[in-house]
Amino acid sequence: MPAVIEVRHLHKSYGDTVAVDDVSFAVREGEIFGILGPNGAGKTTTVECIEGLRTPDRGEISVLGLDPGRDRAELTQRLGVQLQDSQLPDQLRVAEALELYSSFYRAPADWRALMDVLGLADKAKTRFAELSGGQKQRLSIALALAGSPQVAVLDELTTGLDPQARRDTWDLIEGVRSRGVTIVLVTHFMEEAERLCDRVALIDAGRAVAVDTPAALAEQVQSEQRIQFRPSVPLDDDLLTSLPDVTSVIRRGDVVVVTGNDNALSAVTSVLARNQIVAQQLRVEQASLEDAFIALTGRHPAAGPSAAQP
């Protein structure tokens, strides 16, 4: 798959403060690419360089084969952008905003259809100031898609939304991708990256510390699996400890906890099946993206939805 965005050795400082030290990654066509990192890691500066809002001090960026600095006119036609904390005039109505923005583009999307897709049709005449946080966010996504862009960059898409609105927004983004739009998603929520992104770049202190799929990143830090279940009939531990893929078996009350490598689950289930034991309340724990994040950056990410973004 060809690269839609290529960032090579990007560096950007503001005075003495280094915002982005050395970031490289490539975004492939049609994927949802996450830029993940703690607050202040340089995520927003990175995407602002991609959008052409900032000029890098060093490094190269190519978006759809264009230079974001030199080819602004063409880039703005093909790159949709949702900025962190950007608003609209209070008195502007939803339909007016969409109609206005679509008038900027050479080949705009049908803004009425966009309004339907984003569930804003019944808010067409509502003024921006009267919209809820979730509605403002959906309008912002709709405006980013007004020019039927090939690539959309969405910055802190779900910050400040309640859990339900966040899940709805995720569904929406998957819908947008299924229409063939490549998406770059900036986020500091692990859950969001894990759920939505095909691949993520982990950014920490201005550097890309890893670029891979969320699953591969998680695997990198921990190849252990932990399997928990309640056997339907009493079980002899030797049955499990004798398996080469299992490293330990402990008991918590009548719950058996088995630790082992990647193949442990299939080995355990086949042994149980052979002995006609049913594993009730079976749970498998795997390393998460969050574990990878902590291992790679040495710090804890934002705790989740309740964590505030300044």
Add this chain to the structure above:
Amino acid sequence: MSVATAATPAARGSALGRLTITEMKLLTRERVSLIRMAVPLILLILFGLIPFYTQPRKYLDGYTLLDAYVPILIAFSLAMISLTSLPMVLAGYREKGILRRMQTTPAGPARVLAAQLAANLAVVAVMVTLILAVARLGYGVFWPRQVAGFVVAALLAAAALMAIGLFIAAAAATSRAAQAIGMILLYPLLFFAGLFWPIPTMPSALRHLSHATPLGAAVQALQDAWLGHWPHPLQLLTLAAYAVVFGVAAARLFRWE
């Protein structure tokens, strides 16, 4: 889920045209600024109802006080829109990230600025026309006798005041600050325009100072044209100088974010 592309560009009108129409709509939706813009017109209607203002005066060569006040109220109207509404809206657009968002679209933020100026100019034109019409039809104030001179003076005055308004928008950190600066500036300027104390009766030092202020120069130029003279070049130059100096300073200082 497929979203087809719509209408041809020709059917949609230019981005600048659309933006201008949108900005005009937005201006009329802000109740506070609407009332503010109407203040000079309301003053005209009130003055016209008071006989004190509508009796011919010997010291005004037989004209009424209202005749003398109409150019002042027109200058007031220009100042009100340029110094309060324009900087507040633009600083607010920057504060809310609207100009920055526009940088990521093909339209660009400069078009928003141009649309905002065009919309304000349209509002100014409507207000001046209303003042002229109410003065003429309601109270029999004569039309300006040197029409071309009047139009030139009004346009130069609008350019000078909007340049100052843009400068405020560029210098102020927030929309609140922009509004405060505009309001604070408005009253001394109105004083020198003769709103509270007619310019001809000011002591000579104050009178000279008045002619050097944008509103004082505007009122002088408008009154000259009213009485049938081409406005004095010095006043037109003063207005042009304000427009250029503040316009350039605003352009240098203005930030999109």
